[in-house]
Amino acid sequence: MxxxxxxxxxxxxxxxxxxxxxxxxxxxxxxxxxxxxxxxxxxxxxxxxxxxxxxxxxxxxxxxxxxxxxxxxxxxxxxxxxxxxxxxxxxxxxxNRLLLEELTYATESMTQDSADLEQGLNAEQKQVYDSILEAVYDNRGQIFFVYGSGGTGKTYLWRALMSKLRSQNNIVLVVASSGIAALLLVGGRTPHSRFKIPIDLNNDSCCNIEQGSDLAELIRQTKLIIWDEAPMVHRHAFEALDRTIRDIMQLYDPSAKDKIFGGKTLVLGGDFRQTLPVVQNGGREEIVDASISKSTTIWHNVLSTP
Known part of the structure; x- marks a missing residue:
């Protein structure tokens, strides 16, 4: 060209x-x-x-x-x-069009939004907010689960985190298992759309992301991933994303293959009392087993927050 x-x-x-x-x-x-x-x-x-x-x-x-x-x-x-x-x-x-889309946010207005949103956080939200940012800035690669039903302020917390990091030219990928929930977040997508998660999942599934592709580079430079309404998705989707990000990151850091989500900080949110994963022809046992809380590779790494 x-x-x-x-x-x-x-x-x-x-x-x-x-x-x-x-x-x-x-x-x-x-x-x-x-x-x-x-x-x-x-x-x-x-x-x-x-x-x-x-x-x-x-x-x-x-x-x-x-x-x-x-x-x-x-x-x-x-x-x-x-x-x-x-x-x-x-x-x-x-x-890289995908990368540029995540770097086109107006940092000046984001800085003001961040200050306003941070000021509006309650004590519990501020504690979670500070813990997540600390993990991001220190590159700890931790996983957080923010537990709460609708109306408890999760979306407000996501907005505060997004504004803070984007105002500093950091990349935040935001997905929500529900398309309606994704529309409430600036730059929000469904996880299958953003991460190319296959429809038919099993214990060995990986996302359809090629090494060296624009999406792989976007993920490499991402500082934080926020996944809202996480309990709605089959645990195999999270495990597929975990394998994929480890594979992407190990090219730049060989130790990443042994780190959950390749060392990326991930924030999950949702309420297990609401909709659980849909399992075709599945009974109660199969549905519960499909929950992310039953993932032997992921859930023991999760830090739960109120």
Whole structure:
């Protein structure tokens, strides 16, 4: 795919034919002009009208375009002292639509929302809120279960956590087992949609997420996963996600294969007195056995909160 724009071509021509003595100074003075239309073109290409890119990402795109044109002339940016090569990892992130969607939240408004929501937490909510954030910031990879029926303030707690972390440019993935519940959360999805959990589940199931895919990279960079109405879903779904995240994370941290959910912090919420997993032709025993509380690999790692 070609990203070249007409603005960078004259810059390359100058580098090639004008014997520039200070190429870095030329770059520093004119990079904003060279990258003037990059944000617009990325919004068009990715289909994200409110996409925002950092200054570093925009500069990186401009250097990538310059490097591509120079390569056609058998030259490279390393031939011009001071102008760094484009960062391949940053380019990959900037082309990852799923990742960018989770990084387009307005941090300024999120910061204000976070302050307002935090102030409105009651004593119990604040205790849970602080414990979860501490686990996230310390990269402990803990699992929390927030137990409570409808109207007890779980959604408010989710919003407070989401605003706090997103205001700091951290990625929070929010899912809810019920589509209606997912609509109440900004960026909410159903778990099967977000994590590609198979419909037919068994003891060895894994999610349909390929190593190196955009979704795998999104999960790798995620700081917190919130799963509302968790008791509604078969325990095999959680076990499938656990196996998948361990598999994704072990490429970057070999010890992750031995950590629950690959070392990610996960917050579950719901009420076991409400709807339990639906088991086709199942009786009481089969339905109870399908509950996440019966998972031998997950439930003993869960920290229960009121």
């Amino acid at each position: 070609e990203y070249w724009c007409t603005v960078t071509r004259p810059f390359v021509t100058i580098l090639l034919f004008c014997e520039v003595s200070e190429p870095k100074d030329l770059w520093d003075r004119h990079w904003k002009d060279l990258s003037d239309d990059i944000l617009f073109r990325q919004r068009q290409r990715l289909g994200i009208p409110n996409l925002s890119l950092t200054e570093e990402q925009i500069q990186n795109y401009a250097r990538f375009e310059i490097e591509q044109i120079l390569n056609k002339e058998n030259r490279t940016l390393t031939d011009y002292h001071g102008i760094p090569l484009p960062d391949a990892a940053l380019m990959q992130d900037a082309g």
